[in-house]
Amino acid sequence: MSATLAAVVLSLFSAVAYAAAAVAQERLASRSPGAGTLRLLTDGAWWWSVVLNASAALLHVAALKYGTLTLVQPLGALTLVAAVPLGARVAGRRVSAVEWRGTALTLIGLAALLVTASGPAPDDVLSVPQALAVAAATAVAIGALSRPGTRPGLRHATASGFASGVASALTQTVTVAATDRSDSLLSAQVVVVALLVAAFAAGGLLLSQTAYQGGLGAPLAVVTLANPLAAAVIGLSLLGERLQGGAAGVLLALVGAAVAAWGVVTLSRSAPEPLPVPVVHEDHPVAAVLALEPDSAAYEPSLVPRQPNSGHLTAL
Template sequence: MNATLIAVALSLVSAAAYASAAVAQARLAGRTEPDAGVLRLLGRGAWWSAVGLNAGGALLHVAALKYGPLTLVQPLGALTLVAAVPLGARTAGRRVTRIEWRGTILTLLGLGALLITAGGTAPHETLSLPEALAVGATTMAVVAGLSRPGTRPGLRHAAASGITSGVASALTQTLTVSVTHHTGPLLSRRLVIVALLVSAFAMGGLLLSQTAYRGGLGAPLAVVTLANPVAAAAIGLALLGERLQGGTISLVPALLGTVAAVRGVILLSHAQAQALAVTDPAATDPKSVAGSPSRVVIGSRGPVDRPMLRPEPGRTPVGGP
């Protein structure tokens, strides 16, 4: 089977797993008292089911990174939002709204255009140690700048969260390709340092996402979803030799697809925030969101750092696109 088809199939199943986990976590959060402790959640089978779905989604995402380039795999993380729409509506006993349909269609059309232009070969290049360190230092500098006190902290923290998650995915691909292609010893200094960077950025994305959602869910959720693939794709195009199919002319459908997907993600994010406000008004209160992790789960999303705190489309692999 073609490597591109394998990557797309794995990404689709990964997004479905993340979306199912998000819905399960949302239902659990709705039935849990705001002041309930973590130990109480540990005794519930629904919570462990969500953890298992998140773990499965993360493993599938890592596998997809072995077969597909970052420019292909990371944007597909937005499918988590798309899959969550019918699942969430069915769970809540309501119909999918017109805005949700518009967001879904635009996101699918945009991703379809990106799939046509994305590189189709399996990844084979990896980051060298100097490149990995440069990526890490640049990412930390950008995050430090976005985390400085100022206006719109929620959106800036959301952008920082998406960037760190996307970088974690790019670094994870280096680990995956190096291990599976046997390009060096498993405990080489390069792979150990890259693994440490993955862990640091995954945890950083998790913490940044939680602070991002304190002032609201819709706009920060959209920023996280979009910043993730942008950061990963930038590394893939600049350092890993990834190219768009069709040369320069392919930039036109790629840009059009990006615009459509961006608009679709924004619509879906706002629709989810509105649905949350209707079903649980307290969850949209900044004090409630900041003080209760079980509330954050309902409107959150993420790739590697998904379990419990934020189900995120994408893209980072240890909890995620």
């Protein structure tokens, strides 16, 4: 199996796990709006979503071993694609035509990106000064986005996407440095960067939980777009990654990115008609995570934020 194919397959499984975790997080946030972090730490359902996130993260780390940042990170859009049928299955409804259109656009855009971003397994890594500089700049951006103000859902989602994208870039440095370069697992580079990975990964998780209090659709779309943007900037500017095909490849990549972004936004804005009596199927493989309350049949998880009277953001 080629490095590119291995990275794509691992990214696909990672996206499915992330999608299940995102749906679970959104339902938990909807059930307990405004709940603090300490309250979440005592909720078993939240810990199940953490387990799903951790599993997805491990698959993502493996993908970063075989693929470049510019290849692996855009595949994170598959999370939203996977969330569509999962959310529909749990809600007991069919996938709408708008959702199918958004899925098709996303997959077409990703296919164009795969052509231009595919390449050999990564080799370059960030030095400790580079990693610290990236971490400092990202921390400043996250702090600015997390301040009180308007559109908190989208701002926290953007901050979460930046944190996750930087965590992935730093993770790739740890993985490559600890394996391909025969560095000790206790070397200064590996230890420092691993600590930064832990900080940004945890921060991204908590920021996304806050963002999902306004619904899943728009925040997840913003996270999906901000994540590869942050990682691509690092990969292209600091790790020597290049797009295939010269000027034509760059143009194809830009078109693909635009089409994928269009698909992501379409998915986030899709508004399927709710069923009169939504059903949570007990035989669903993630029912234990998604069925947060025994009597939660009155709630239908959706990829669309709730209406304005909920007090939360309702559009991208």
